Amino acid sequence: MKLDTQLLADVTAFLNIEADMLDNKEYHQWLDLWLESGLYIVPVDHNATDYANTLNVAYDNNKMRLARIERLTSGNAVSTQLSEKTVRTMSRFRILDDVDGLVRVRCAYCLYEDNKNGVRCYPANLQFKLARDGGSFKIAEKVVKVMKSSQYLTTVSYLF
Amino acid sequence: MKTQIKVKNINSTSDLVLDDRVHKSLYSDEKIFEEELDKIFNNTWVWLAHESELPEAGSYKTATIGRNPVIVVRDRKKNIHVMLNRCRHRGATVCEGKTGKTKAFTCPYHGWGYGLDGSLRALPKPEEYENILDKAEFGLIKVRTESYQGMIFATLKDDLEPLEDFLGGAKKWIDLFMKQGGGYPIKTLGDHRFRFPGNWKIQLENTTDAYHFPIIHKSFISSLDEEASEIFDFLDGDGFVEDLGNGHSVMVMIPELVDLDENLDEPIPERYGDLAKQLADEGHSDLEVRRLVRAVGGGGFNLNLFPNVACSMAFFRNLVPISVNETEIHHIALGGDGAPEAFNQKRIRLHEHFQGPMGFGTPDDGEAWERVQAGSMAGTDGWIMLHRGMSKLSTSADGNVQGAVCSETGMRAAYQQYKKLMSQSSEQ
Numbered sequence: 167m168k169l170d171t172q173l174l175a176d177v178t179a180f181l182n183i184e185a186d187m188l189d190n191k192e193y194h195q196w197l198d199l200w201l202e203s204g205l206y207i208v209p210v211d212h213n214a215t216d217y218a219n220t221l222n223v224a225y226d227n228n229k230m231r232l233a234r235i236e237r238l239t240s241g242n243a244v245s246t247q248l249s250e251k252t253v254r255t256m257s258r259f260r261i262l263d264d265v266d267g268l269v270r271v272r273c274a275y276c277l278y279e280d281n282k283n284g285v286r287c288y289p290a291n292l293q294f295k296l297a298r299d300g301g302s303f304k305i306a307e308k309v310v311k312v313m314k315s316s317q318y319l320t321t322v323s324y325l326f
Numbered sequence: 327m328k329t330q331i332k333v334k335n336i337n338s339t340s341d342l343v344l345d346d347r348v349h350k351s352l353y354s355d356e357k358i359f360e361e362e363l364d365k366i367f368n369n370t371w372v373w374l375a376h377e378s379e380l381p382e383a384g385s386y387k388t389a390t391i392g393r394n395p396v397i398v399v400r401d402r403k404k405n406i407h408v409m410l411n412r413c414r415h416r417g418a419t420v421c422e423g424k425t426g427k428t429k430a431f432t433c434p435y436h437g438w439g440y441g442l443d444g445s446l447r448a449l450p451k452p453e454e455y456e457n458i459l460d461k462a463e464f465g466l467i468k469v470r471t472e473s474y475q476g477m478i479f480a481t482l483k484d485d486l487e488p489l490e491d492f493l494g495g496a497k498k499w500i501d502l503f504m505k506q507g508g509g510y511p512i513k514t515l516g517d518h519r520f521r522f523p524g525n526w527k528i529q530l531e532n533t534t535d536a537y538h539f540p541i542i543h544k545s546f547i548s549s550l551d552e553e554a555s556e557i558f559d560f561l562d563g564d565g566f567v568e569d570l571g572n573g574h575s576v577m578v579m580i581p582e583l584v585d586l587d588e589n590l591d592e593p594i595p596e597r598y599g600d601l602a603k604q605l606a607d608e609g610h611s612d613l614e615v616r617r618l619v620r621a622v623g624g625g626g627f628n629l630n631l632f633p634n635v636a637c638s639m640a641f642f643r644n645l646v647p648i649s650v651n652e653t654e655i656h657h658i659a660l661g662g663d664g665a666p667e668a669f670n671q672k673r674i675r676l677h678e679h680f681q682g683p684m685g686f687g688t689p690d691d692g693e694a695w696e697r698v699q700a701g702s703m704a705g706t707d708g709w710i711m712l713h714r715g716m717s718k719l720s721t722s723a724d725g726n727v728q729g730a731v732c733s734e735t736g737m738r739a740a741y742q743q744y745k746k747l748m749s750q751s752s753e754q
Contacts (some may be wrong), residue, residue: 277693317424
């Protein structure tokens, strides 16, 4: 197997920035990482493929992403008012393919949340479709397969 | 006038549930919780599933009645059975996963095999049971089940009144609720499940609580366009809450959306303009388009069915008590069976917008419920107030007690049924 370590390094660097922005609530900069046509998806069923016709935990197009950031930052949502910073760790990056300027990558992920009931952790498999954009990328699709999403979660006051 | 409420020496449900308030121990006392499982969940009709969740022979859903795990399954003759999820040999569950499809139920421990109707079909090495086991007596234990409008209920109490009698005045509202398929039968489209650290009755109350909506859901309302946000500004409107008997109640928030078959000639709301155009482009007649668009956002009311399900505007809300201070909620999305894809897709998107762990509504409800559980423990005044609207009650067209849309009439109805069931002797 031939490894493109440069692409892996570029992708890893980009996704680390994406996670760092979310941990530090730099939500407006985070919005700039996206293609306007991009989709942010947290499926209920990890085996689903037709996300548009399936119930998801979140299925955000550009309009919904903007609304969600407004919700997270406006102070109108009581569940987000006291939300602390989160800690995301990622590892096991793997490039799945690189076709027509679109890189598909997946990695292991865990989000730790400082919640009033304790520290909660949400392990997940992340899948991205990244569109090449000059020397960097734009997110075409982010799918977060959070453990237990098909059984039960708690309510969430941030983005995975 | 000063009301004197005794807070000491409380020892029975009749002391804990008054006409206008309930005691905080109903949220926190483990002994009361165990008693609720016995006296309420083991003694009434408990909602388990919608028939569309079991589309084919062999389709099943697992659920619970109080502390009893059960299987809801459709057999080869398309009959629906509810059975205890417990092998008759040594007690292991014979069915796992929330939904699925199977040809039979086989215990993984020793291989006892049961048919879809629960009958014991075969077991390995039967010779050691010769003359001591009659297979006919060792099927999965069946639970009495009845359905109304596709809603499947079951009860552990064989002599309980028929389901339709129990639903009584709520049936009319179930019929109205089922019109939201836009001319197609109702079909479930998946669910969101989440748990919150609070007692199940906090959720039961919430479904009949319009008072909270513009306050806690400010974030959701601000994410809507002007026309839609005006629809949710219903506290000063003509809505009402009606006590339907047996603990059931209906809260009508948007009266003009009670009957989705009516007013089909009204202008298409701007927010559904794209959907209407897409449906028309697909060749649906003007009447079909209007019927679908009018139904896409659901009905204008929440029907609360005691003790564990609500037909809530556009979805089923099913509560599952886990412990005295933990509850699991299922928000089950609905659409039309055979309806245009664009219609069901829009309903799914609307559901995701408000409901579930990452919705724009549910997490704020969850925060409020969690705070009720925590804050209600404070101080020596142990009462949770339910008297909003009591001085302005009227009689509904159906002859029921009715209060304003933001009254607590529905909560009082539920707690009176609660009191009735909890006051039964333990032997029942």
